Amino acid sequence: MRKDHWSSTVHFHLLCRFLFAFSVLSSVSLIFWSQSSASCNGEAALNPEKRNESFHLLAFPSTLNQLSFSAKPPRRLLKVALFVKRWPHRNLAGGLERHALTLHLALARRGHEIHVFTTKSNATFPRHNDAALSFHQTPPSPAGYLNQALAWEQFQTENATGRPFDVIHSESVGLLHGRARNISNLAASWHGIAYETIHSDVVQDLLRGPDEPRRPTITERLSKVIEEVKFFPHYAHHVATSDHVGDVLKRIYMIPEERVHIIVNGVDESIYRPDQKMGEEFRRKVGVPDRARLVIGLAGRLVKDKGHPLMFEALKQVFGEEERFQRDVFVLVAGDGPWGNRYKELGRNIIVLGPLEQSELAKFYNSLDVYLNPTLRAQGLDHTFIEAMLSGVAIAGTRFASITGSLIVGSNVGYTFLPTVESLKESLYKIMKDGKQVLSKKGEVARSRALHLFTATKMAAAYERLFQCISKEPAVKDNIDYCRYPLPWDSGKLK
Numbered sequence: 001m002r003k004d005h006w007s008s009t010v011h012f013h014l015l016c017r018f019l020f021a022f023s024v025l026s027s028v029s030l031i032f033w034s035q036s037s038a039s040c041n042g043e044a045a046l047n048p049e050k051r052n053e054s055f056h057l058l059a060f061p062s063t064l065n066q067l068s069f070s071a072k073p074p075r076r077l078l079k080v081a082l083f084v085k086r087w088p089h090r091n092l093a094g095g096l097e098r099h100a101l102t103l104h105l106a107l108a109r110r111g112h113e114i115h116v117f118t119t120k121s122n123a124t125f126p127r128h129n130d131a132a133l134s135f136h137q138t139p140p141s142p143a144g145y146l147n148q149a150l151a152w153e154q155f156q157t158e159n160a161t162g163r164p165f166d167v168i169h170s171e172s173v174g175l176l177h178g179r180a181r182n183i184s185n186l187a188a189s190w191h192g193i194a195y196e197t198i199h200s201d202v203v204q205d206l207l208r209g210p211d212e213p214r215r216p217t218i219t220e221r222l223s224k225v226i227e228e229v230k231f232f233p234h235y236a237h238h239v240a241t242s243d244h245v246g247d248v249l250k251r252i253y254m255i256p257e258e259r260v261h262i263i264v265n266g267v268d269e270s271i272y273r274p275d276q277k278m279g280e281e282f283r284r285k286v287g288v289p290d291r292a293r294l295v296i297g298l299a300g301r302l303v304k305d306k307g308h309p310l311m312f313e314a315l316k317q318v319f320g321e322e323e324r325f326q327r328d329v330f331v332l333v334a335g336d337g338p339w340g341n342r343y344k345e346l347g348r349n350i351i352v353l354g355p356l357e358q359s360e361l362a363k364f365y366n367s368l369d370v371y372l373n374p375t376l377r378a379q380g381l382d383h384t385f386i387e388a389m390l391s392g393v394a395i396a397g398t399r400f401a402s403i404t405g406s407l408i409v410g411s412n413v414g415y416t417f418l419p420t421v422e423s424l425k426e427s428l429y430k431i432m433k434d435g436k437q438v439l440s441k442k443g444e445v446a447r448s449r450a451l452h453l454f455t456a457t458k459m460a461a462a463y464e465r466l467f468q469c470i471s472k473e474p475a476v477k478d479n480i481d482y483c484r485y486p487l488p489w490d491s492g493k494l495k
Contacts, residue, residue, distance in 0.1 A: 054484050054485060054486060055484070055485060056483055056484060056485075057465065057466065057469050057482075057483050057484065057485050058258045058259075058261070058469065058470075058483060059257070059258055060261075060485070061257065062243075062262060063243060063246075063262040063263065063264050063406075063453065063462075064261060064262065064263050064462035064465070064466065065263060065264050065266070065452075065453045065454070065458045065459060065462050066452065066453060067462065067465075067485060067486075067490075068486070068490060068491035069461035069462065069464070069465050069490055069491070070461075070487070070489045070490050070491060071457065071461070071491070072489065073110060073111055074110055074111060074112070074464060074468070075480075075489075076468055076480075076482065077111050077112055077113070078112045078113070078166040078167055078464075078467055078468065078471060079112070079113045079115070079163055079164070079165050079166050079167075080104070080107065080112055080113065080114050080115065080165065080166065080167050080168075080169060080467065081115050081117065081155055081158075081159075081165045081167070081168045081169065082100065082104055082114060082115065082116045082117065082118075082169050082170075082171065082174075083117045083118075083146065083151065083155075083168070083169070083170045083171065083174035083175035084096070084097065084100045084116065084117075084118050084146070084170075084171040084174045085097075085118065085119060085145055085146050085171070085172075085174055086118060086119055086121070087100070087101070087116060087118045087119075087121065087125060087135070088100070088101045089121060089123045095191055095265075095380055095382065095383050096171055096172060096191045096380075097171075098267075098383055099171065099189070099191065099241070099265055099383070100116075100171045102266065102267060102268060102456050102459070103266075103456070103459060103460055103463060104116065104133065104169075105128060105131055105133070106456050106457070106459070106460035107460055107463065107464060108128070108131035108132050108133050109128075109130055109131045110460065110464065111132075112132070112464070113132050113134075114131075114132060114133050114134070115134045115135075115136060115158060115165070116133060116134065116135045116136065117136045117138075117146070117151045117154060117155055117174075118135065118136075118137060118138075118146065118151075118174075119137065119138060119139070119140040119145075119146050119147070120137040120138060120139050120140070121137070136151070136154040136155070136158065138150035138151050138154065146174060148175070148176050148179060151175075152175075152179055164472065165185075165472070166185065166467070166471040166472050166473060167185050167186075167187070167467040167470065167471050167472070168180075168183060168185060168186040168187075169186075169187055169188075169189070169463075169467070170186065170187070170188040170189070170235070171188075171189055171191075172188065172189065172190060172191055172192075173188070175188075177231040177232075177234040177235060178234075180234050180235050180236075181234040183236060184236050184470070184472075185236070185470050185471055185472045186235060186236045186237065187235070187236070187237040187238070187239055187261075187466065187467070187470060188235040188237070188238055188239065189239040189241060189263075190238060190239065190240055190241060190245055190249070190380075191241055191379070191380040191381075192377075192379030192380045193228060193245060193248065193249075193253075193379075194221060194224040194225045194227075194228050195225050195228070195248050195252055195253070196244075196245065196248070196378045196379045196380075196401075196402070197221055197377070197378065197379060198218075198221055198222075198225070199378040199400065199401075200305070200376055200377050200378045200379070201215075201218055201221055203376050203378075203419045204305065204376055205218075207309075207310065207376070207419065207420075225252075228253065229252070229253050229254065232249070232253050232255060233255060236259065236470070237259050237260075237261060237466075237470055238255055238259060238260050238261065239261050239262075239263050239463075239466070240260060240261070240262045240263075241263065241264060241265050241380055241381050242262075242264060242265075242380065242381045242402040242405065242406045243262060243264070243402075243405040243406045244401040244402040244405040244406070245262075245380075245402065246260055246261075246262040247405075261466055263459060263462045263463060263466070264381055264406055264453055264454060264459070265380075265381045265383060265386060265454065265459065266386070266453075266454050266455045266456045266457070266458055266459030266460070267383055267386050267387050267390060267454065267455070267456055268455075268456045269390055269450075269451065269455040269456060269457065271358060271359075271362050272362055272365065272386075272387045272388075272390040272391050273362075273390060273391065273392075274366065274391055274392035274447065275362075275363075275366050276366065278362070278363050278366050279363065279365075279366030279367040279368075280367070281363070282360075282363040282364060282366065282367040283295065283367045286332065286351050286353060286367075287351060288330050288332070288351065288367070289330075291328070292328065292329070292330045293324075293328030293329060293432075293435075293436075294328065294329045294330070294369045294370070294431065294432060294435070294436065294439075295329075295330050295331075295332060295367060295368050295369050296329065296330070296331045296332070296368065296369065296370055296371075296372055296428075296431070297331070297332045297333075297334070297364060297365065297367070297368040297370070297371045297372065297388070297393075298311065298331065298332070298333045298334070298335070298371075298372060298373070298374075299333075299334040299335050299356075299361070299364070299371070299373075299384045300334075300335045300373070300375075300382070300384055301335055301336065301337050302333065302335045302336060302337030302338065302339040302340045302343075303337045303338065303339065304339075304376075305375075305376050305377050306337075306373075306374070306375050306376065306377065307373075307374030307375050307376045307398065307419065308337070308339035308342075308343075308374065309339070310374050310376070310419060310420075310421060310424060311372075311374040311424065312339060312342055312343060312346070313421050314374075314421050314424040314425050314428060315331065315343075315346055315350070315428075316346060317421065317425060318425055318428050318429070319346060319347070319349065322429070322432075324432070325428070325432060326347075326349060328432075329349065329432060330349050330350075330351065331343075331349060331350050331351070332351050332353060332364065332367065332368065333350060333351065333352045333353060334353045334354070334355070334356045334361065334364050335354075335355060336354060336355045340352045340354070361387065362387075362391065365387055365388050365391035365393055366391055366392075366393075368388070368391075368393050369393070369394070369436055369439045369440075370393065370394045370395065370396055370414070370415075370431055370439050370442075371384070371385070371388035371393050371394070371395050371396070372395075372396040372397070372427075373385060373395070373396070373397045373398070374397075374398060374419075374424060375397070375398055375400075376398065376419055378398075378400035378401065378402060379402070380402065381402055381406055381407065382397075382403075385397060385403070385407050386407075386450060386454045388446070389407070389413075389446040389447055389449065389450035389454065390447060390450045390451070390454065390455070391447070392443045392444060392446070392447040393443045393446065394413070394414045394415075394439045394440075394442035394443045394446060395407065395408060395413065395414035395415075395446055396408075396414050396415035396416070396417065396427055396431065397414070397415075397416060397417075398416070398417065398418075398419050399416040399417060399418055399419075403416065404416055406453075409449075412441075412442060412445045413442060413445050413446045413449060414442055414446060415427045415430060415431060465482065465485075468482040469482045469483040
């Protein structure tokens with residue numbers, strides 16, 4: 001019995017070491033691949049509109065957001081079916097639901113007909129007079145998910161009524177792979193895949209307390225990765241919401257490159273923008289004194305896997321070690337969760353605001369010198385980073401591949417740290433040493449990058465062209481091939 005236990009423990013540790021090494025090598029290979037690609041292909045690869053010839057959209061290896069699609073109303077309007085587990089309600093939405101709302105509201109405002117198949121909610125969905133959004137609600141399944149049979153029945157009814165759907169869009173597994181099989185005009189957007197979470201599991205196990213039991217997740221996660229590798233090919237097209245996920249889908253999940261498309265997340269640039277006066281008023285409103293040397297912001301769900309125990313301990317130690325930090329630095333915490341009350345224990349320098357509406361969030365970001373996200377989840381592309389960047393705020397985040405590969409691509413944008421208390425403390429001390437002037441310059445660079453890649457307008461334009469390319473109608477219509485870039489009316493028009 002003891003021998004079996006010892007053998008199992010050894011095998012588990014070997015497995016952990018292998019997974020950690022594999023995760024590191026994967027991240028390193030991605031960085032090497034990205035740098036090699038940039039240096040070998042040169043400026044033309046990074047700025048496709050400077051090429052001297054057009055190319056097929058589905059063959060483009062990088063993020064479609066960087067292409068200059070036309071901002072004018074589209075010449076070809078689509079009827080789009082969206083399958084999503086939940087439709088967002090005010091400030092209670094997660095990243096996937098917020099993505100669904102931002103994207104499809106933007107597409108509807110551009111004239112496309114959007115039909116949303118989702119679970120029934122007690123809340124009333126808001127009406128948008130300037131957007132054609134139709135909702136088809138069904139009671140949730142016993143497990144709380146979208147009822148696939150009922151939703152599919154509604155879809156078939158609508159599809160047979162008048163004009164059939166041009167494109168089907170599944171937010172993650174909103175439409176399960178069994179029904180998605182053999183549908184050529186379907187695209188699934190992935191906001192987090194099982195392979196990414198292995199890195200998170202390793203990190204969280206390393207941070208586990210001596211009396212805290214190990215969660216039996218590693219073996220389960222490997223099984224889930226294998227299952228995803230098996231069923232992902234059933235979806236005709238895949239949209240990766242970060243550069244890292246795009247690389248993993250191609251290399252690890254072995255999806256053919258022409259079926260993997262990178263469109264990074266975007267947020268509404270008309271809401272999240274620099275406004276110094278608004279920020280100053282918000283500081284005074286929440287009680288930040290004029291003598292404050294720096295204001296650091298945290299936002300989102302205040303739970304363990306978002307890194308808040310790590311953040312709490314780092315702040316506790318820094319406040320105890322450095323008198324100037326305790327005297328001059330204030331931390332604003334926006335969000336809901338058990339760690340909100342814990343943060344209050346650190347004293348008057350920590351101001352816990354609770355969950356904020358979107359308009360208040362915009363003021364919150366403008367009140368900051370730096371936005372910090374200590375997440376332990378290596379999944380997707382967090383919207384809060386993008387909101388801060390568009391607001392002209394420097395950012396700091398955990399050194400996960402999705403963050404360093406798409407968001408904090410250099411020290412001129414912000415700061416990265418390992419998921420350890422010591423590394424996080426080093427970043428906090430560096431932020432204090434750099435001060436407002438350096439942080440302001442990083443914020444300008446961050447906003448410039450966000451305007452180039454992470455706006456709702458850029459995201460919607462990229463999805464629109466992809467949908468036009470893969471739609472049920474022929475890609476070539478009226479002698480226009482929607483799968484080619486650039487088209488005559490694109491901003492990246494070839495001379």
